[in-house]
Amino acid sequence: MHMERASHFLSIFFLCFILIAAFTLPASAGPEEKVLVxxxxxxxxxxxxxxxxxxxDxxxxxxxEALLITLDTPGGxxxxxxIIIKAVENTTVPVIGYVPESGKAWSAGTLILMGTDIAAMAPFTVIGSAQPVQISAEGTKPIEDEKIINALVKFSTETARKHGRNExxxxxVITKNRNLNDEEALEEGVIEYRAPSxxxxxxxxxxxxxxxxxLQTANAGIETYEPPFxxxxxxxxxxxxxxxxxxxxGLYGIIFGISNPGAGAEIFGIIAIVLGLIGTGFDINIAAFFLIIVGIGLLVLELNSPGYGVFGLAGFISLVIGSIFLVPLGGENIYTPEFRRLLTLTVITPTIVFGLFLVFAIYKVAETRAKRPVIGAIVGDTARTIDPxxxxxxxxxxxxxEYWKARSEEEIGTEEEVDIIGKEMEVLLVKRKI
Structure with a gap:
């Protein structure tokens, strides 16, 4: 009987093994072709x-199989x-540039399109107008400095020559602000394909x-790129x-904060300026450390001085934003998407927990400050005499x-109710309750 049971068990085991192998082998036979868009x-x-x-990455x-970049941009x-063109050149993955339906790739978009491995446009789309401009408070002004123009022309023509396109x-496109539609671009050798989708x-x-x-892209799956937070x-x-x-x-916040001390507007002004600088290209790592230091300083300030929660809230926001920007944003192959998500959770979660703990501590401090002093709470209450x-x-x-020493300006007997009207050292001042 024992032998029969063992044989039956082995049969079930091998059957399960075969079923698992049957389901797992096709998945590992080779990845399906896919294109990232x-x-x-x-x-x-x-x-x-x-x-x-x-x-x-x-x-x-x-x-x-390839990275396909759709461009619908007025420039930049x-x-x-x-930097983008250099990144496209250095990657081992084929990069396809494509101007989608109803799109445009003007100025910087044209240069990026010419810097891709394969360039394509949808019908009725336009590229061109790449003369550099200077942006100021008065508006945009074309740059006509020969030094800048000649350098940009050389960069543009070398990019085109590298990919066998119309120099x-x-x-x-820079010196005359030329523009081409999709048919003209294909005819003049600026792009290689026209495609409606x-x-x-x-x-x-x-x-x-x-x-x-x-490239094996005919039946490839299309995956849309979703950037991390x-x-x-x-x-x-x-x-x-x-x-x-x-x-x-940020600037007006600092001015308002200086003119109205204690409002905390200058703190939010500093945070807004840092975020604005990051948006214009300021080094993210420096800004992240600065925001974290400011956040910690504001939380400590809130714990040691009454700020009505303004400093604490600003500090918490600074810590969270600074932690977000500490996570590597890309450019290094050592960070897989899974590892980056784990890294984001590892960095941000302790910050949020720490920040919430400090917010709770600030709340308790504020609650303690709001309480009336013990003496203030006693005055006005009622007691009962034990002695005359x-x-x-x-x-x-x-x-x-509790037993308290007490005295009165009038004679009061035992077991009478009295009102507490003050306190001298450890002695309560009372009067007969009316």
Whole structure:
């Protein structure tokens, strides 16, 4: 019987093993071809560099066939554009630039499109107008300095030449602000494909060899890139309008805080200015450490001086924002998406817990400050005499179960109710209750 049971057990074990192998082998037979799609909409800002660097990291570590960047932008910063083009050149993943339907890639967007491995446009889209401009309080003014123009023209033509594209247009898009629609761009050799949709474009580029890799994109799955929270927040404050608004609000906040001490407006002003500076390209790591130091200082200040919670709230906000920006934003392959999520939780969670603990401590301190002094609480209450009390004779009264020495300006007998009207040292001053 024991042998039969053992044999039966082994049969079940091997059957389970075969079923597990049957379900797991197809999954490990080879990853399905997939393409990562990154959407760039709006101006090219410092956040765009981090966005593209992180997307490239994901494409490299996730074994994607290609990274497809859709461009719908009026342009942006030259330095950011050059960083993006360099990142595209240095990655081993084929990068496809695409201007989607109803989109545009003007100025910096044109340069980025010409810097991708494969360039494509949807019907009725436009690229061009890449003459650099200077933005000031008075508006935008074209830059005509030959030194800057010649350097940018050379950068543009070399980028085009590297990818076998029209160098004449690469020059005239800067010097003459030339513009091309999709048909003209294809005819003049600025782009390689026209496609009404992403899926159609992937069908067209299937089989092409890019960076030593033969693309298999015809039946590839399309995955839309979703940036981590720190980059999303950075993208938000990198909007030129919002970053300028933060700087302005911060400046007025400091002025208001100095003119009205104790309101705490200057603290929020400093935080707004730091966020505005980050949005305009200020070093994120320095800003993160600064915000954390300011946050700790404000929380300590709130614990030691009455600030009505303003300092504590500002300190808590500073700590959380500073912790968010301490998480690496991309550009290094050692950080997988899973590890980055874990790192984000590891950094931010203790900060939030610590901040909430300090907020609770601040609340308790404020609650203690709001309480009436013990003496103030006694005055006005009622007690009962134990001994006779008078102007020249002290006795004891019972107050809330405790014995207190007491005296009165009038003669009061035992077991009479009295009102407490004051206190001298350890002696209560009482009078007969009316």
């Amino acid at each position: 990154l959407e760039i909409a709006g101006a090219i800002t410092p956040a765009s560099d981090n966005l593209i660097a992180d997307a490239i 994901k494409a490299e570590t996730g074994n994607f 910063g030259l330095e950011e554009t050059q 004449t247009f690469a020059e005239e 992403v899926s159609d474009l992937l069908d067209q580029v299937d089989g092409q060899v890019v960076k030593g890799r033969k 720190p980059i999303s927040f950075l993208t938000l404050i990198s909007n030129p309008v919002l970053s300028s608004l933060l700087l302005t609000i 009390i008078g102007p020249k004779s002290q006795g004891y009264v019972r107050y809330k179960g």
